[in-house]
Amino acid sequence: MNFGSGTRTRVVKADMKWYELTKAGNIYEPGNANSYETGDWRSIRPVWIEDRCIHCLFCWRYCPDASVIAKDGKFEKFDYKHCKGCGICAKVCPRNAIDMISEDEIEKAKEANKDEN
Amino acid sequence: MATLKELSKVEERFVGGHRLCAGCGHGITVRMILNAAEGYNVVVGCATGCLEVASTIYPYTAWKCSFIHNAFENAGATISGVEAAYKALKRRGKVNEEFKFIAFGGDGGTYDIGLQSLSGAMERGHNMVYVCLDNEAYMNTGIQRSSATPTGADTTTSPAGKVIPGKQQPRKDLTAIMAAHNIPYVAQTAIHNWQDVHKKARKALEVEGPAFINVLSPCPRGWRYNTPDIVEITKLAVETRFWPLFEVENGKWKLNYKPKKYVPIEEFLKPQGRFRHLFKPGNEHLIKALQEEVDNRWLALLERCGETPELPPR
Ligand code: SF4
Ligand code: SF4
Numbered sequence: 225m226n227f228g229s230g231t232r233t234r235v236v237k238a239d240m241k242w243y244e245l246t247k248a249g250n251i252y253e254p255g256n257a258n259s260y261e262t263g264d265w266r267s268i269r270p271v272w273i274e275d276r277c278i279h280c281l282f283c284w285r286y287c288p289d290a291s292v293i294a295k296d297g298k299f300e301k302f303d304y305k306h307c308k309g310c311g312i313c314a315k316v317c318p319r320n321a322i323d324m325i326s327e328d329e330i331e332k333a334k335e336a337n338k339d340e341n
Numbered sequence: 342m343a344t345l346k347e348l349s350k351v352e353e354r355f356v357g358g359h360r361l362c363a364g365c366g367h368g369i370t371v372r373m374i375l376n377a378a379e380g381y382n383v384v385v386g387c388a389t390g391c392l393e394v395a396s397t398i399y400p401y402t403a404w405k406c407s408f409i410h411n412a413f414e415n416a417g418a419t420i421s422g423v424e425a426a427y428k429a430l431k432r433r434g435k436v437n438e439e440f441k442f443i444a445f446g447g448d449g450g451t452y453d454i455g456l457q458s459l460s461g462a463m464e465r466g467h468n469m470v471y472v473c474l475d476n477e478a479y480m481n482t483g484i485q486r487s488s489a490t491p492t493g494a495d496t497t498t499s500p501a502g503k504v505i506p507g508k509q510q511p512r513k514d515l516t517a518i519m520a521a522h523n524i525p526y527v528a529q530t531a532i533h534n535w536q537d538v539h540k541k542a543r544k545a546l547e548v549e550g551p552a553f554i555n556v557l558s559p560c561p562r563g564w565r566y567n568t569p570d571i572v573e574i575t576k577l578a579v580e581t582r583f584w585p586l587f588e589v590e591n592g593k594w595k596l597n598y599k600p601k602k603y604v605p606i607e608e609f610l611k612p613q614g615r616f617r618h619l620f621k622p623g624n625e626h627l628i629k630a631l632q633e634e635v636d637n638r639w640l641a642l643l644e645r646c647g648e649t650p651e652l653p654p655r
Binding site for chain 2: 249251255262290296306
């Protein structure tokens with residue numbers, strides 16, 4: 225039996241046999257949790273109001289999920305694939321430049337737009 | 342001191358996609374520490390706990406660096422072993438790069454279960470940093486009291502009810518225990534003051550030999566406060582002197598922050614569901630006792646730090 229013969233975590237699938245898994249459950253791709261999306265946990269979403277932002281990056285510092293993306297030392301965008309909607313960024317923002325909006329409202333607005341078209 | 346502008350350009354080594362609860366303090370703390378480790382290759386080890394189970398669910402890892410998990414009770418031994426192996430390989434010319442070694446443990450894995458392993462690693466003088474992410478109970482298994490849980494807190498194994506009003510025992514002062522190991526660097530910090538966390542992480546990584554940092558890392562589920570208020574809650578812990586910021590460098594104690602005025606402990610307790618029962622009529626004496634404990638510990642700390650032992654002005 226070739227126990228733990230795999231070396232690529234990429235090919236690990238739910239229906240694999242135990243002996244096809246990686247040796248000792250090792251994971252060979254650093255940071256591959258990035259391909260796991262936690263954004264669907266969110267019930268409220270942070271929305272950035274650009275003209276209020278002073279790019280202090282407190283939101284970046286206090287996001288537990290690395291979901292405030294900064295570029296060249298400035299706020300760039302939210303990573304909605306991973307943001308869990310905890311609301312910390314909105315709370316620490318000194319300029320009220322982040323609104324927390326209900327995902328349901330956003331869904332409803334989308335639906336309404338669809339009906340009109 | 343680096344600015345956030347500069348720090349935000351450092352590569353993220355604890356990536357999104359981990360499965361810590363929304364608003365968990367650990368995500369913030371680990372990001373701060375690894376951000377401060379800028380410029381170093383790091384090997385991270387974790388004790389079993391929230392951080393470990395949420396960041397390494399097979400076949401995913403949130404760590405963009407070498408990572409090792411062994412068991413609940415031996416993060417100290419595991420990382421010290423990796424460090425010793427690294428030194429041996431380096432001597433033989435099999436590894437040439439420079440590495441730093443960081444262990445993370447929760448209060449369960451550090452104050453209680455992993456204490457002997459941590460103590461041994463510190464005493465043997467390994468070149469490593471141990472970071473305790475203290476959220477004051479066993480949160481991973483559903484909020485059981487630990488020796489870090491404050492007196493009076495409601496947990497599932499110290500339930501506030503007719504028989505007892507929450508945890509009955511005082512909390513262990515782990516930072517002082519670590520200082521008693523006479524290692525080069527020991528510090529206590531909290532995330533509302535990111536500069537303090539950053540500075541201490543940097544110092545801990547730079548010293549030759551073992552270093553220990555105790556970080557207050559709130560848990561919205563176990564403490565039952567409004568999730569977005571994490572920075573405020575942590576700040577109140579420091580302003581009420583419940584969680585003083587200090588460091589012990591080569592045996593010399595130094596206080597890093599002195600509140601300007603006397604903030605009563607109620608301010609820290611009130612926003613948290615785990616202390617709600619303390620505010621019921623008839624329980625005033627419990628809060629009074631807690632206040633006395635905080636004040637006494639504060640005075641003792643000031644004395645150790647060579648400051649005049651006095652309470653802040655009311
Ligand atoms: S905290 Fe607010 S002002 Fe600061 S960078 Fe973020 S959005 Fe902009
Ligand atoms: S809501 Fe929470 S997870 Fe989302 S970007 Fe803000 S701080 Fe990060």
